[in-house]
Amino acid sequence: MNTLTPTRQQIIEVIDNLPEDAFSELVSFIGYLRYKAVETKTAQPHNSFLLSIAGLGASNQKDVSERDEEILASEVNPIRG
Known part of the structure; x- marks a missing residue:
C-alpha cells in the first residue's frame, strides 16, 4: 500500500495477508x-466553558456591593426562601 489513499482492493489485500490472530x-x-464516525455525526457543537460564563458578572451598575442585601431581599421570598 504505497498510496496515501488506499483503494478498497488494497485494503482487502492487506487484510488477507494478516495473520489469523490479528483478526x-x-x-x-x-x-x-x-463508533467514532457515528459520534462525530451526532456530536452537538458546544461553546467553551469560559466563553459561556464570560458575561456572568456584567452589570450596568457601577458598584452593587453597597446594595447587595437590598437586592437579595427583593429577589428572595422571606417566607419560602
Whole structure:
C-alpha cells in the first residue's frame, strides 16, 4: 500500500495477508472507527466553558456591593426562601 489513499482492493489485500490472530484486534478497531464516525455525526457543537460564563458578572451598575442585601431581599421570598 504505497498510496496515501488506499483503494478498497488494497485494503482487502492487506487484510488477507494478516495473520489469523490479528483478526480480533482488527474487528475491534473497525468497531471503534464505526463508533467514532457515528459520534462525530451526532456530536452537538458546544461553546467553551469560559466563553459561556464570560458575561456572568456584567452589570450596568457601577458598584452593587453597597446594595447587595437590598437586592437579595427583593429577589428572595422571606417566607419560602
